[in-house]
Amino acid sequence: MSLTWAIYDVMTAAEAETTWGLAKGTVRVYANNLAFNDDEARKSAGTWLVTNEGMTRVFGSDKRCN
Numbered sequence: 001m002s003l004t005w006a007i008y009d010v011m012t013a014a015e016a017e018t019t020w021g022l023a024k025g026t027v028r029v030y031a032n033n034l035a036f037n038d039d040e041a042r043k044s045a046g047t048w049l050v051t052n053e054g055m056t057r058v059f060g061s062d063k064r065c066n
Contacts, residue, residue, distance in 0.1 A: 013048035016055050021063040030058060 011019070013027035031041045031048050040054025055062065 009052045010049050011052070011055075013050060016050050019062045020055060020059050022059065027055075 013031070014024070016022070016027050017024060027041075027050060028048055030036065031043075031050070035058050036050065036054045037057075039051070040057070041048060041050045043049070052062075
């Protein structure tokens with residue numbers, strides 16, 4: 001992945017839940033329970049941000065890949 005495109009590897013928890021077909025709040029619960037590594041998720045101004053890599057590690061391939 002090019003550093004130029006790194007921004008596209010990060011998404012909000014809500015976007016990740018939609019992409020993975022998860023219920024609202026699922027990513028927040030997993031993040032609060034430390035399911036993600038430090039380089040996979042962080043909270044910014046009250047919004048959880050997660051990486052595609054972290055989501056794939058925790059939840060498997062997104063529903064677009066199934």
